[in-house]
Amino acid sequence: MTPPLTVKIETVYSRSPPPRKPLHLTPADAVLLALAFTCVGYVGWRTHTVLDYRWDWSSIWPFLLKRDPVTGELQPNLIITGLLTTLRLAVLGMIVSGLIGIVIGMARTSRRLLLRLIGSAYVMLIRNIPPVVFVFIFYFFIASQIMPALGLSERVRDAGPLIRWLLSVLVGDLKLIENFVIGLLCLSVFNGAYVAEIVRAGIQSVSRHQIEAGDSLGLSRGDVLRFVVFPQATRNMLPALASQFIQLIKDSSLVSLVSIQELSFMAQDVQVSTQRVFEVLIFVAGIYFLLCFSLSRLFEWLERRAALAYR
């Protein structure tokens, strides 16, 4: 006869993990570090000895801020003005290209063949043209035909003070509004195609089962998209969107080709008037780096927050 089965329940305890092993440098790490320092050092030495160049950073500063000759107030000069335009292009560009991306991305995943075709045509057309070529084509064939017809400048001139103030916050100098809007549209239409692909991938990354659950609860198609698919898709889209929006900031320098007066455009002006080509280039590169770096940190933060939001 077998004895009755008894289970002895032991005291359940948990304790903290053992201390982590301290980091230490392996020989491979040392070799890598040495190589990196050698490369950087060599380039520095070449530039210093071979490139005979007298660095002079001081001639840049007057182009950041200037004093008004009449009132004596400090005002933004070329570089800061350009930077502000770049910032406006970046922020508004993200919004407009985001909207274009959502619309086209939804069209690409639609059940209607015609919408899918329109969406694909847009993405294929733009994605397969080099950005520089697109900027010129957009400027000469689309913008310069449509903008005069809109009569934007006249409308702005006749607008009330509140609208004028709002617009000046959004686009800066109202005299240059057409110039700015062309740059913004060019950038957004172009980037919208890439955002559309990210949105499409995001929508398709949400499991079919989620949509079925929404359908079976009687939610309308729009509600399923808005409350079930998009919140989950957005989370999956964040890393790709971060890259694309950083790309957008950098691409904003391309519209200087058609005289949109943003940072790169102003930088060329400053290069011409100061004859300090390298200093201005490096200085502007630093500004772009700071902008893009801050944005990528912002997206990292967003990703962390999204990851904490559930699970």
Next chain:
Amino acid sequence: MSDQRQPSVASPVQTTAPFIEMRGVNKWFGQFHALKDIDLDIARGAKFVICGPSGSGKSTLIRCLNRLEEHDEGRIVVDGTVLNEDTHHIAAVRREVGMVFQQFNLFPHLTVLENCVLAQVRARKTPRRDAEERAMSYLERVRIPEQASKFPGQLSGGQQQRVAIARSLCMEPKVMLFDEPTSALDPEMIKEVLDVMGDLATSGMTMICVTHEMGFARKVADTMVFMDRGRIVEAAPPATFFSQPRSDRTRLFLSQILSH
């Protein structure tokens, strides 16, 4: 054995017109003939359990009932509404039909409470306060009101499935479809889900369950349906179904799943 090609199925508690009616329903996935000439009548309050080997069309059949799958031929009527391309008809049917999935399919970005509230507010236009109240009452019914503010990912599989049941019930459906509701669960959690389903059956809900839980089927079902290769092979009350299956195919299936 049985040379009857397609048994006509009627639930024992049949009163007037059947609540759900399937006539000559056929469905293909590409070249694959998934449902073959399905005829089925389900009365209000009936408890159907559908079983059969995998790939026999059980899930496809119940997914046709709320048009998660479109049938290619035949006629499906749910509570007087004919299921066809008409989106109004589909919406009307989906309001009456609740569904519980094998993988729970809770919305991971919403709390348990929000999972239960969303469709009430959006599809039924229930005021939020009433929706929350109803959600809490159903969460109590599935015995997890204390989890209301958690996210689905923080719950066990059994808890998630009970939330999924509560979420469906919040829409006050007239019939509940269960698509292998316990197949993705650890053995320890199957019972808690089956208990909730048992309670639901007692309350008079019309239920159509695809499941391999034969103990549950014996206790709850009033009609057992056995499917094989897209056909309904046999349909009978559980007493006769388990003791005197008419077809050899059913007998073989039962011997395989009941042998251990």
